[in-house]
Amino acid sequence: MTEDYRLEFAEELVGVPDPFRRFWTPYRMAYISGENKPRGNRPEDGCPFCRAPQRSDEDALIVHRGEHCYVIMNLYPYGPGHMLVCPYRHVAGYVDATQDEVVEMAELTQDAIRTLQEAVSYIHLTLPTNREV
Numbered sequence: 001m002t003e004d005y006r007l008e009f010a011e012e013l014v015g016v017p018d019p020f021r022r023f024w025t026p027y028r029m030a031y032i033s034g035e036n037k038p039r040g041n042r043p044e045d046g047c048p049f050c051r052a053p054q055r056s057d058e059d060a061l062i063v064h065r066g067e068h069c070y071v072i073m074n075l076y077p078y079g080p081g082h083m084l085v086c087p088y089r090h091v092a093g094y095v096d097a098t099q100d101e102v103v104e105m106a107e108l109t110q111d112a113i114r115t116l117q118e119a120v121s122y123i124h125l126t127l128p129t130n131r132e133v
Ligand SMILES: [Zn+2]
Pocket: 042, 043, 047, 048, 049, 050, 051, 089, 090, 091
């Protein structure tokens, strides 16, 4: 049996395009290693999305505050312009949001997309939720 694979070292792949168009985001290692990660799933466990609105916009990287939700730049972005639209209320996932929160999340998401389309030439859009199933 022949082994037709080759072990690749991440440090050799910086800036090298690949068929999967992977992002190279070594700065995310700070978060992956535990920086600013919550200790659990409750707000009092250090939930970053509950703490952020209590800080100044500048300190928390908040770019818009709505009535039910706010928009924040990701301190550990997957790519340029990585924003999050979050309800002020601690919710486990999208299906737990109220109708008012869902409507405002949708409107703010549209606004964020329009803003990014004007500001940058490349947009990678994902609409994730933090639901553990
Ligand atoms: Zn929270």
